[in-house]
Amino acid sequence: SQQGEEDPQALSIQEGENxxxxxxxxxxxxxxxxxxxNSGRGLVHLILIRSNEREKHSGRLRVTLDTSxxxxxxxxxxxxxxxxxxxxxxxxxxxGRRALTFGSGTRLQVQP
Amino acid sequence: xxxVTQTPKFRVLKTGQSMTLLCAQDMNHEYMYWYxxxxxMGLRLIHYSVGEGTTAKGEVPDGYNVxxxxxxxxxxxxxxxxxxxxxxxxxxxxxxxxxTGANVLTFGAGSRLTVL
Numbered sequence: 001s002q003q004g005e006e007d008p009q010a011l012s013i014q015e016g017e018n019x020x021x022x023x024x025x026x027x028x029x030x031x032x033x034x035x036x037x038n039s040g041r042g043l044v045h046l047i048l049i050r051s052n053e054r055e056k057h058s059g060r061l062r063v064t065l066d067t068s069x070x071x072x073x074x075x076x077x078x079x080x081x082x083x084x085x086x087x088x089x090x091x092x093x094x095x096g097r098r099a100l101t102f103g104s105g106t107r108l109q110v111q112p
Numbered sequence: 113x114x115x116v117t118q119t120p121k122f123r124v125l126k127t128g129q130s131m132t133l134l135c136a137q138d139m140n141h142e143y144m145y146w147y148x149x150x151x152x153m154g155l156r157l158i159h160y161s162v163g164e165g166t167t168a169k170g171e172v173p174d175g176y177n178v179x180x181x182x183x184x185x186x187x188x189x190x191x192x193x194x195x196x197x198x199x200x201x202x203x204x205x206x207x208x209x210x211x212t213g214a215n216v217l218t219f220g221a222g223s224r225l226t227v228l
Contacts, residue, residue: 088154
């Protein structure tokens with residue numbers, strides 16, 4: 001089973017609006033990362049938040065992490081048509097498993 | 113820098129055929145990964161490697177084998193392809209430690225495999 005589950009599965013908004021995506025995970029983590037995937041392409045890293053951090057910003061992106069609830073959210077402010085993509089959260093649990101576990105993703109459609 | 117390069121980009125196989133996907137990275141990364149992505153789903157880890165000569169199983173290793181004979185290359189093999197292995201395969205790599213980019217994956221563009 002997958003470590004992370006995104007919500008909603010799909011989101012459609014107008015340009016200029018904010019988009020919020022949520023991610024829940026099951027086990028303790030070292031860090032949580034968000035990736036973006038344009039249709040037919042590979043994934044591109046957006047932002048990493050460590051388990052001892054609660055909030056992080058990068059340009060129009062804001063990520064929060066609540067380890068007590070095992071959840072994270074990604075906020076994209078003032079969205080653009082070019083933000084249309086799938087967004088995935090991924091967790092690095094460390095220990096014996098040195099790999100990222102991905103969620104199922106949120107498909108974001110930004111209407112011009 | 114080319115980053116992570118996967119070959120081939122597309123391949124059609126018949127059930128029972130074998131093939132190898134090649135992943136090459138030029139970033140001197142220790143860790144390399146093979147994931148598969150099925151429609152509407154996230155990525156599932158097939159196998160990974162934490163260094164030259166070492167490999168480990170991921171979530172869905174059955175039907176696949178891997179080898180890491182050189183640090184920059186990670187090969188994924190299908191010995192007897194099945195229709196259930198129709199998918200898009202992604203290779204990724206990262207470096208470890210605490211510096212910038214540690215544990216952040218750089219992905220290849222993907223290899224689309226269809227098994228008839």
